[in-house]
Amino acid sequence: MAKNLVIVESPAKAKTIENFLGKEFTVRSSFGHVMDLNKKKLSVDVENEFEPQYEISPDKKKLVTELKKMAKEVDMVWLASDEDREGEAISWHLFNALDLKEEHSKRIVFHEITKNAILNAIENPRSIDKNLVNAQQARRVLDRLVGYELSPLLWRKVKPMLSAGRVQSVAVRLIVEREEEIQNFKSTSAFRTLAEFTVSEGKNKQVFTAEYSERFPDFDNAKAFLEKQVGAQFSVFSVEKKPGKKSPAPPFTTSTLQQEASRKLGYSVANTMRIAQNLYESGLITYMRTDSVNLSDFALAAAKEEIEKVYGKEYSKTRNFTTKSKGAQEAHEAIRPAYMNKSSVDGTREEKRLYDLIWKRTIASQMSEAKLEKTNIQVQSTTADKYFVASGEVIKFDGFLKVYIEDSDEENGEQESDLLPPLAKDEKLDLLKMTSTEKFTKYPPRYTEASLVRKMEELGIGRPSTYAPTISTIQKREYVVKENRDGVDRKIQNFELKDGKIKESVFTEIAGAEKGKLFPTDIGTLVNRFLMKHFDDIVDYNFTANVEKEFDDIAAGKNDWKKIIKSFYGPFHDKIEQTQDNSGKFSGERFLGQDPKTGKNVFVKIGRYGAMVQIGDTDSEEKPSFAGLQKGQSLETITFEEALKLFEFPRNLGDFEGEKVVVAIGRFGPYVNHKKLFYSIKKDQNPAEISLDQAIDIINEKREAEKLKIIKEFKEDETVQVLNGRYGPYLTIDKQNYKIPKGTDPAGLSLEDCYAIAKDPKNLPKKKVFKKKK
């Protein structure tokens, strides 16, 4: 056994560091936090100074025992978790959980994984910073109190299984409020006029486009303007040239990597992180959960060398970027290639593409700026008051643009800068054609996963390690759905002036189509309304930023963490109790009208299982009847007629193979029921209009698919089947599933083999880790 044990947070880091340190050092990892509050209970003693009740996390028990044993056998334990609030707490937890002694343990920190940085850290140890630990305790306890007092209130007032928290509830609010903005947005239109010119005399007949600097509010004005331009003379009024430059973006942080991978590669936030994790574990990139744009001296030097070698000296410019994001803790470097001279890697297509993005972004960040020349031209007409303007851009020196261009979120990328022909003042121009086209203003963009992350980072809510999980949480709770939506056709009016004649035309464009955007659900909207009404301070966009300032004071030793929590918890808990006692169910109920058949009231509201329509009052003698809303329908927008339609199920379509075929709508959407079997109806078919023949098609299709699933059946025992599942072949006996041991040919199994597999407890599927939905 070596004389020293170093404990870091990540196993990949442990492996690298062990190589730097030599035989005297063993390096292990804690896999993150090892202690936490118990998941089942509040675990904060609110009566007694908010004392947190920590325990060793259930999944870390084995690890802690192991580390404890190792710690006893070495002379010195070096606690080398990250240098931030959470890292300090991890060291403190390890100190406690491993029963360490002051004289046998030291706290060390480093920001980059280089031999010098590690050796330097070993030479400059310190003790655990209790103030920083206390700041973490305040953060942890605050989040627990908010989450574990608000969520149960939601279970009682809105719906079971819901959740609320400092981070997720603000993320939901952003999406709900953006949707409200969009719904309230009134699109207006104006006519945009473009003209194509060439010079009248000379050789260069290059065509360029200029836009008239006024937009016309309506059809008549646009038409009048174009009519006036018939027969007009055009000439260059002014030519203005000025130099410009562009600088590269800083290297990637978690947030910017997620955004660019989404824009350029179309990866979801979770997917990007999974791929980055693989690259990190293969030693190809630095740590992928970081808020720092800093590069180590080693990386700066390596980038410089690579750029000078490949592109030449004039392309290199060493830069140090400083972070602008709120609450950044900068325990790591930016995300960069481990080796700058490795411009591509082996791996899956996804890994290659993400690595390429990281390599280019990092290299570009160390390259010189691009030099441009911008040209603005004004064209005058003898019959117009204002000018037509055109702008062009010429790249004089490409610099970093040679390697990498950052994408933007702007959806209307209409500011295309054309290359302009050489033009002089007063030069005569020929008009080729002029068009005036109706343009509609666009509502603010809906969030994508990545643009939501950017907004969260801007507000300082969430951390690099939680962006992806938070986005999955708000979708799992069904506050938000990621969806594509079809647009609607919109008529566009257009004029064209050519050869002295004006042509009118109308064409259609698709407006409002969305791909992979986040939409709030009814339940998300309702929960947000509830929180805004009773807990507006918690979902305030500045709540996190403000408490972060308090945590900073605690970390600086200027304030006591329990005092801070106390001043928050008093009023917060009062509000919890008040809302609990004084407000009723928060169901978002909306009255739609009176049922023409019975005269009873018809409502929509959120029930135990989601949005539903109710006919009849809850407190009336006769039990009300209910129907769940269908996919795509919403509490806010469903009409009285649509609501009544939901009660037309189940529909009996007729007989097939001697038994009834029934269409109905269930928990999982519309389905066909026949011989006690269920068949889902696809989205593009309307369950209210489906015919018997169409239903039979659905039944037969499913039967075909089932047949393909079967690899092997046995006449002797029909409960035994070898099937093809989502995760490869498996065995099912009497509705119990079993894994087939590796290396067995599923098609060659005999009935006896199957029984044998079933007997071995090894082949039982593991217990479900995730909870059942219901």
Added chain:
DNA sequence: CAGTGAGCGAGCTTCCGCTTGACTT
């Protein structure tokens, strides 16, 4: 997985931030 929704009451759910595998039908 499957057609629920009153009310009774038991027993369940839930936060954020650090980390990876093991595993799913």
